[in-house]
Each structure stands twice: as C-alpha cells, then as structure tokens.
Amino acid sequence: MNKTVNQKAWLFVLPVFILVAFNAVIPLMTVVNYSVQETFGDNTFFWSGVLWFTEILQSERFHDSLGRQMIFTFSILAIEVPLGVAIALTMPRKGAWVPVCLVLMALPLLIPWNVVGAMWNIFALPDIGLLGYGLNAMGFDYNFTRQIGDAWFTLILMDVWHWTSLVVLLAYAGLVSIPDAYYQAAKIDGAGAFAIFRYIQLPKMKRVLTIAVLLRFMDSFMVYTEAVVLTGGGPGNSTTLLSIDLVKIALGQFDLGPAAAMSIIYFLIILALSWVFYTLMMRNEES
Amino acid sequence: MKRTAIVPALYIVFLMLPIYWLVSMSFKTTNEILGGFSLYPRDFTLENYIVIFTDPVWYTGYLNSMAYVSLNTVLSVACALPAAYAFSRYRFIGDKHLFFWLLTNRMAPPAVFALPFFQLYSAVGLFDTHIAVALSHTLFNIPLAVWILEGFMSGVPKELDETAYVDGHSFWSFFLKIFIPTIAAGIGVACFFCFMFSWVELLLAKTLTAVEAKPIAATMTRTASTSGYELGLLAAAGTLTIVPGAFVIYFVRNYIAKGFALGRV
Numbered sequence: 001m002n003k004t005v006n007q008k009a010w011l012f013v014l015p016v017f018i019l020v021a022f023n024a025v026i027p028l029m030t031v032v033n034y035s036v037q038e039t040f041g042d043n044t045f046f047w048s049g050v051l052w053f054t055e056i057l058q059s060e061r062f063h064d065s066l067g068r069q070m071i072f073t074f075s076i077l078a079i080e081v082p083l084g085v086a087i088a089l090t091m092p093r094k095g096a097w098v099p100v101c102l103v104l105m106a107l108p109l110l111i112p113w114n115v116v117g118a119m120w121n122i123f124a125l126p127d128i129g130l131l132g133y134g135l136n137a138m139g140f141d142y143n144f145t146r147q148i149g150d151a152w153f154t155l156i157l158m159d160v161w162h163w164t165s166l167v168v169l170l171a172y173a174g175l176v177s178i179p180d181a182y183y184q185a186a187k188i189d190g191a192g193a194f195a196i197f198r199y200i201q202l203p204k205m206k207r208v209l210t211i212a213v214l215l216r217f218m219d220s221f222m223v224y225t226e227a228v229v230l231t232g233g234g235p236g237n238s239t240t241l242l243s244i245d246l247v248k249i250a251l252g253q254f255d256l257g258p259a260a261a262m263s264i265i266y267f268l269i270i271l272a273l274s275w276v277f278y279t280l281m282m283r284n285e286e287s
Numbered sequence: 288m289k290r291t292a293i294v295p296a297l298y299i300v301f302l303m304l305p306i307y308w309l310v311s312m313s314f315k316t317t318n319e320i321l322g323g324f325s326l327y328p329r330d331f332t333l334e335n336y337i338v339i340f341t342d343p344v345w346y347t348g349y350l351n352s353m354a355y356v357s358l359n360t361v362l363s364v365a366c367a368l369p370a371a372y373a374f375s376r377y378r379f380i381g382d383k384h385l386f387f388w389l390l391t392n393r394m395a396p397p398a399v400f401a402l403p404f405f406q407l408y409s410a411v412g413l414f415d416t417h418i419a420v421a422l423s424h425t426l427f428n429i430p431l432a433v434w435i436l437e438g439f440m441s442g443v444p445k446e447l448d449e450t451a452y453v454d455g456h457s458f459w460s461f462f463l464k465i466f467i468p469t470i471a472a473g474i475g476v477a478c479f480f481c482f483m484f485s486w487v488e489l490l491l492a493k494t495l496t497a498v499e500a501k502p503i504a505a506t507m508t509r510t511a512s513t514s515g516y517e518l519g520l521l522a523a524a525g526t527l528t529i530v531p532g533a534f535v536i537y538f539v540r541n542y543i544a545k546g547f548a549l550g551r552v
Binding site: 106 | 303306308323324326362366369373382389392393394395398422426429487488490504518522525529533535536
C-alpha cells in the first residue's frame with residue numbers, strides 16, 4: 001500500500017510509545033545498572049565494569065543451562081511444527097465439526113501456565129496419575145521426579161500438549177485461505193497428494209509457518225512457570241532451563257550483579273536469533 | 288467423514304486426557320486421591336468447589352485476575368488502535384525502527400523483568416494494585432495488539448478513508464464511526480490474544496502483588512506450599528481457571544481461523 005509521509009502520525013503512536021517505554025526502558029536501565037556494579041548488601045554499590053559479564057560467560061553453570069535450553073527449544077520445534085502441519089492437513093475444512101475441533105484444540109492455550117504445570121504434575125504422578133500409573137502398569141519404570149530421562153520426556157510432552165495447537169491453528173488458517181480453483185487446477189494436471197502439498201499447500205503456509213516458528217521459538221526460550229511447577233528444575237539441575245536458573249540467581253540468592261548480566265546476555269541471544277527469523281520472514285514476504 | 292480424520296481425533300483425545308484427569312480429581316475426596324489409583328471419582332463430592340466459592344481467599348483471587356485482565360485488554364487495544372492505524376497508513380521518521388523495537392518487547396523474557404518491575408512499581412506506589420499488573424502486562428500485549436491490528440488495517444483499502452473525507456467526515460468521526468466497525472473482527476482477535484496472554488501469565492502478576500490484588504494462580508501456588516498437599520482443592524481451583532478461557536474461545540470460535548489468516552498472528 002502507498003503510504004503518505006505524515007510526521008503527525010507520531011501523535012497516534014505516542015500513547016503506545018510512552019507506555020512501552022515506561023515498562024521496558026526503565027527496567028532495562030535498572031538491569032544494565034546492576035550488571036556493572038558490585039554490592040555487599042548494604043545498599044552501597046561499586047563500579048565493577050564487565051566483571052559479571054566475563055564471569056557469567058565463563059561459568060559452567062550458565063553453559064549448562066544454555067545447553068539444556070537449546071536442547072529443549074529445538075526438540076519441541078522439531079516435534080510441534082511437523083505434527084501441527086500434519087494435524088492441520090487432516091482436519092476437515094467444512095462442516096459442523098470445524099468449530100468443535102477449533103474450540104477443543106485452542107483450550108490448552110488458555111489455561112494459566114501454573115495450572116498447566118500442576119495438571120501435568122497430577123497427571124504424571126507415578127502412583128495416582130493416569131500417565132504415570134499407566135506407563136508403570138505397561139511395564140515401564142517411570143518416575144519423573146527421580147529419573148532424568150523421564151523428567152525430560154514429561155517436560156517435552158507437556159510442551160507438545162500445550163503449544164502444538166498454536167501451530168495447528170496457524171497452519172489451518174493458511175490452508176483455509178487457498179482458493180478451491182488451485183485444487184481443481186491441480187486435479188486437471190493430475191497432481192498427487194504429495195505434489196499438492198509440495199507446490200500448493202506448503203508455499204501458501206510459508207508465511208504463517210514462519211510466524212509459528214518465530215512465536216514458538218521466542219516463547220519456548222522464555223518458558224518458566226510450567227517447567228518450574230512440573231519439575232522444579234530437577235531432579236538435581238537436570239531440567240533447569242535458562243529462566244529457571246535466572247530466577248534462582250535473582251530472586252533466590254539475590255545476586256543482583258550476576259543476575260543482571262545474565263539477563264542481558266539472555267535477552268541478546270533471543271533478540272539476535274529472533275532478528276534472523278524476522279529478516280528471513282520479511283524477505284519471504286517481499287519476494 | 289474421511290479416514291484421515293483419525294489424526295485430529297487422536298490429537299484431541301490426547302489434549303483432553305490431562306484435562307479429564309484434573310476435572311475428575313476435583314470431584315474426589317482427599318482420602319480417595321491419596322488412597323490409590325482410581326479412574327473416576329467413586330466418592331463423588333462437591334466439597335472442593337464449596338470451599339472455593341465460600342472462602343474469600345479463593346474467590347477474591349478469581350475476581351482479582353478478572354479485574355486486571357479486563358483492564359489490561361481494554362488498555363492494550365485502546366492504545367494500539369491509533370498506533371496501528373498510523374503504522375498501516377502513514378510513513379514517519381523512525382517508523383520501521385519503532386515497529387521492530389515494539390516487537391522486541393514481545394521477546395523479552397518476563398524472568399528478566401521481574402525484579403526491576405517490583406522496584407519500579409514499588410517506587411511509584413502502585414505495588415499490589417490491579418493497575419500495576421495491568422500496566423506491566425502491556426509490555427507484551429501492546430506490541431502484539433499493534434502487530435495484529437496493523438495486519439487487519441493494511442487489508443482495508445485506503446479508498447475507504449478518502450471517500451469518507453470527501454463525504455465530509457472529520458478524522459475522528461471517520462475513525463470511530465466507519466473505520467472501527469470495518470475492522471471489528473480484527474479488534475475481536477486482538478482482544479482475544481490480549482486476554483489470553485494476560486490470563487495465563489503468572490510470574491509478573493505474582494511478583495507485583497501481595498494481598499489486595501493477588502491473582503488466583505498465585506493463591507494456588509501459595510496454597511500448594513503452605514497447607515500441605517490438598518490435591519483435590521488445587522484440582523478444583525485449576526478446573527475453574529479453564530472456564531473463562533473456554534467461554535472466550537466459544538465466542539470467538541468463528542473468528543479464530545479467519546483472524547489468524549488475515550492478521551499477522
């Protein structure tokens with residue numbers, strides 16, 4: 001669309017600008033401020049330069065939680081995106097079942113995150129939970145509070161349960177927007193199901209799928225509440241993801257300097273990776 | 288129905304299983320829960336729900352959550368409307384940078400902001416009020432609302448604006464009487480997402496409140512840690528948090544798919 005140049009448009013943006021600046025800039029400055037200072041707990045602060053940054057970047061603890069975060073984020077992306085597309089492809093396009101499917105599928109998205117964690121905790125308890133009891137009855141030795149593998153399995157299954165629907169809804173929206181004429185043309189050309197998927201459905205879903213990947217990436221990188229309620233980062237530290245570790249340092253141990261430095265590094269990682277996705281997405285839209 | 292419909296059907300069964308378990312747990316007595324595995328409540332009881340509806344500690348939690356979520360939704364969408372209009376219609380200095388900067392706030396992990404928010408809102412005297420939580424949630428909801436609304440508005444041809452001006456409408460009369468009804472679906476979708484992300488967020492809501500404005504989710508976590516492990520009560524409280532979400536989805540069910548396709552999210 002042709003946009004007119006109008007500097008007065010700033011007035012329209014002003015309320016948003018003020019609110020977000022109040023919420024983002026002031027706290028961010030506080031974080032930056034803490035990240036370069038040392039304190040001995042009596043409200044006196046000393047300049048410490050980049051000490052906390054080098055300390056965090058070299059600490060094994062940070063490397064470990066970053067590594068666990070990467071494993072978590074990439075596993076859930078690898079499961080949720082293909083699964084979401086598969087479900088969207090097989091969903092009915094018309095009829096009375098469509099709203100029923102949509103409402104039921106959107107339900108997990110609207111459950112408060114601590115309830116999601118608590119629900120999965122109850123569901124997976126080895127003695128009285130349906131999943132835990134079921135797995136044990138089938139002969140698996142399952143206990144997510146004691147065994148690392150089981151904790152990871154439950155954590156990933158919970159995220160798949162919670163968020164695959166977002167991918168489904170987005171992919172489905174992309175599919176519904178394809179005009180029938182495309183399919184008729186494909187039929188005349190004698191295209192098979194795979195050819196239709198590859199040359200009609202996939203290109204049409206490209207934009208919404210990029211959005212889905214971007215949203216899932218950002219949100220899974222920030223996941224906190226569900227994971228804490230489910231496993232508390234345990235057993236040991238085996239499921240301590242980045243934000244769990246950060247909250248432990250900031251609000252648990254009250255180490256403001258290291259926590260602030262870690263916040264900034266954490267934010268920059270998300271920002272950098274999201275910027276890559278965003279640029280790719282915009283390039284796709286232009287071409 | 289086609290044979291492939293088995294895939295979504297299985298998926299929905301998978302989605303419903305944990306929810307069924309939560310709901311069935313909420314109708315069980317504590318003795319039955321701790322006594323061992325049972326597929327459905329044998330000793331059907333409403334005890335847990337009665338506690339929640341009669342004990343002010345519990346039900347005020349719901350009222351508090353509702354209060355700040357509605358406040359946040361209205362605030363986010365009302366501020367985002369003119370901004371999204373500006374982004375979709377005009378070019379101005381710094382527009383692209385501003386848009387990306389807004390989006391970066393959607394990427395900020397709440398864990399990073401928890402402590403500074405606590406200090407900021409204590410300093411301005413808003414700690415433990417609904418306003419504090421509603422304002423803090425605009426951090427991620429305003430960027431999202433701007434993003435969604437801008438997508439919808441860009442789909443409305445500019446000729447609509449021009450015709451209205453020729454017909455003698457002033458800007459505000461055009462904006463309120465013609466433009467807003469035109470993008471009503473978009474506003475619905477934006478409200479839905481603002482409601483959703485404010486309703487499910489806990490970390491900031493919990494950090495910014497103590498007693499007066501404590502959200503239901505925080506009541507649940509505190510009960511879990513203080514009064515032992517009353518699973519039935521927790522399950523009942525959890526079940527009730529699903530209800531408002533289910534209502535909201537039911538109302539926007541026809542817009543969700545359309546909204547996803549037209550808008551950005």
